Amino acid sequence: MDKLKDVIKDSLSETDSPTDSDGLLICEKCGKPKQKKMVLPGRDKPFIVHIPCECEERAERERLEREEKAAAKAKADKMRRECFAASGFYRDCTFETDDGMTPALSSRCRRYADMFDPKEPYGLLLWGSVGTGKSFMSSAIANRVINRGFSALQTDVRSIVNLMESSFENRQRNLDRILGYDLLLIEDLGAQRSTSYMMEHVYSVIDGRYKTGKPMVVTTNFGGDRINGSISDSDDPWSRIFDRILERCYPIRFTGQNRRTIKKEDMRKVMKERLGI
Numbered sequence: 001m002d003k004l005k006d007v008i009k010d011s012l013s014e015t016d017s018p019t020d021s022d023g024l025l026i027c028e029k030c031g032k033p034k035q036k037k038m039v040l041p042g043r044d045k046p047f048i049v050h051i052p053c054e055c056e057e058r059a060e061r062e063r064l065e066r067e068e069k070a071a072a073k074a075k076a077d078k079m080r081r082e083c084f085a086a087s088g089f090y091r092d093c094t095f096e097t098d099d100g101m102t103p104a105l106s107s108r109c110r111r112y113a114d115m116f117d118p119k120e121p122y123g124l125l126l127w128g129s130v131g132t133g134k135s136f137m138s139s140a141i142a143n144r145v146i147n148r149g150f151s152a153l154q155t156d157v158r159s160i161v162n163l164m165e166s167s168f169e170n171r172q173r174n175l176d177r178i179l180g181y182d183l184l185l186i187e188d189l190g191a192q193r194s195t196s197y198m199m200e201h202v203y204s205v206i207d208g209r210y211k212t213g214k215p216m217v218v219t220t221n222f223g224g225d226r227i228n229g230s231i232s233d234s235d236d237p238w239s240r241i242f243d244r245i246l247e248r249c250y251p252i253r254f255t256g257q258n259r260r261t262i263k264k265e266d267m268r269k270v271m272k273e274r275l276g277i
Helices: 002-015 054-083 088-092 103-114 134-147 157-165 171-180 196-212 239-248 259-275
Strands: 035-038 047-050 123-128 152-156 183-187 216-220 249-254
Touching (some): 054 088, 054 134, 088 134, 103 134, 123 239, 134 152, 157 171, 157 196, 171 196, 216 239, 216 249, 239 249
Parallel strands (some): 123 216, 123 249
Antiparallel strands (some): 035 047
16 A cells, blocks of 8 residues: 555656656756657557656665665674674774874884785784784774775684684684685784694694785784794794794884873773772
8 A cells, every 4th residue: 555655646746747848757856857758669659668867866876875885884894793703892993093102003004904905915913012002903904904895803822722622523614714714813922821732723724824825914922032033943832833924924013102001090090080089
């Protein structure tokens, strides 16, 4: 019944529309034809068909654009939830919310994200002291890459090991899942205790990304000596892994003030006022 009412309404509105010299309807807004005569083979008498005017074509384009934007947003939201499944905090870390304390570092990371190509094997190694913004920038890169329509996964060594050890039968499938993302972001590499089975899983992921030519963004608190292999292999089990990483990831050193210390001071100031101290 509602559809019938709409058809009647449209018919009445078209009846009130202006016509051209042939009696065909034209749009009262854009002045373009809304009808045309058609002649089919074997028929002497032409019949009239509706054609979209500029207003209708524009409205249709705008509708399609809205639908495409909504679909892209839904896809990005889904990928973002999957990317930051281990920590929703990083979901809100973007270049737009950057505190601006390290503009040069922010610019380099933003350029990488804006020029990201999943077919390009090269990535970044963000290294430096605790609290200098490495995880924030890694997350901002992930968010920008997702906004551009690519898939990303932010994870850490513990999550990788837990996933790989969760099922012996599905170990290869779980590895393939990690290797399948357009961009893999590994947080705090080297912060965990180096057991043999942990190192085996970490190396399989790093080596897998290396061999498939898929890019990575890695963050670590290690210093330059350990990253560059100044410590001998026998003393440092991470040297083989960082040797692989440095073949594909450009190192960017993060320096400066510890942001966590600043946030602690800000928190204490706010809480002292709130608590009347």
